[in-house]
Amino acid sequence: ETGVTQSPTHLIKTRGQQVTLRCSSQSGHNTVSWYQQALGQGPQFIFQYYREEENGRGNFPPRFSGLQFPNYSSELNVNALELDDSALYLCASSGPWAAPTDTQYFGPGTRLTVL
Amino acid sequence: KQEVTQIPAALSVPEGENLVLNCSFTDSAIYNLQWFRQDPGKGLTSLLLIQSSQREQTSGRLNASLDKSSGRSTLYIAASQPGDSATYLCALIYGGATNKLIFGTGTLLAVQP
Numbered sequence A: 001e002t003g004v005t006q007s008p009t010h011l012i013k014t015r016g017q018q019v020t021l022r023c024s025s026q027s028g029h030n031t032v033s034w035y036q037q038a039l040g041q042g043p044q045f046i047f048q049y050y051r052e053e054e055n056g057r058g059n060f061p062p063r064f065s066g067l068q069f070p071n072y073s074s075e076l077n078v079n080a081l082e083l084d085d086s087a088l089y090l091c092a093s094s095g096p097w098a099a100p101t102d103t104q105y106f107g108p109g110t111r112l113t114v115l
Numbered sequence B: 001k002q003e004v005t006q007i008p009a010a011l012s013v014p015e016g017e018n019l020v021l022n023c024s025f026t027d028s029a030i031y032n033l034q035w036f037r038q039d040p041g042k043g044l045t046s047l048l049l050i051q052s053s054q055r056e057q058t059s060g061r062l063n064a065s066l067d068k069s070s071g072r073s074t075l076y077i078a079a080s081q082p083g084d085s086a087t088y089l090c091a092l093i094y095g096g097a098t099n100k101l102i103f104g105t106g107t108l109l110a111v112q113p
Helices: none
Strands: A004-006 A012-015 A019-024 A031-037 A043-048 A053-057 A063-069 A073-078 A087-094 A110-114 B004-009 B012-013 B019-025 B028-038 B042-049 B055-058 B062-067 B072-077 B086-094 B099-101 B108-110
Touching: A004 A087, A004 B072, A012 A019, A012 B012, A019 A110, A031 A073, A043 A063, A043 B099, A053 B019, A073 A087, B012 B019, B019 B028, B019 B086, B019 B108, B028 B072, B042 B055, B042 B062, B042 B072, B072 B086
Parallel strands: A012 A110, B012 B108
Antiparallel strands: A004 A019, A019 A073, A031 A043, A031 A087, A043 A053, A063 A073, A087 A110, B004 B019, B019 B072, B028 B042, B028 B086, B055 B062, B062 B072, B086 B099, B086 B108
16 A cells, blocks of 8 residues: 555546546655556656645646645646546655655556546 | 657566566666556556666565666566566656656566466
8 A cells, every 4th residue: 555545436527527636645745746547558747746836747738737735635637628538547646855766656546537 | 858668568478487577768867767566457556666876676576677878677577476467667757857757658467377
């Protein structure tokens, strides 16, 4: 167990809808990263938050947004869902600093299906 | 641009065999390299993390090596078991202000009893 939890486990939405995915990090981990994993692919970096501020972003459009809260929880929001957004969404926590030498601990993921 | 490649994409071996999974990357300026295991539809379990100054790490039947100059890492699994069946992903942290992981596409391992 990594101590990182995600909710919900599975989610089905239709095109154009909005979705919020949630992650609870390990206590003391001030850095949370979100990744998208399409079927048969490796995870792709979406963005990272450090101490409630965005600390880097991958090649994803602005309709992917996030929030990080002081209680080590965070959210990934996706607006105007598209079919290609269907994927496993993973969050990873590390810390207390956003150091490149930190091990990242992953949650079990949320499987999003867009119809 | 950093690219991470894993070969083979899939591997099937009989129980008890020793095996090697390969990971290659195009830019040697990495901070660390991490090997993960992923069971079907599940999250990632960290197996081993090698800092850029290290050559290898060992945990039980697993040994990971890192050769930055050649852009390669290998994961050696000794005496494979059916419970080792999973997808194995390598990922590295490369430059920049964030510790984002860049992943390979993984090797799907099946260990036959």
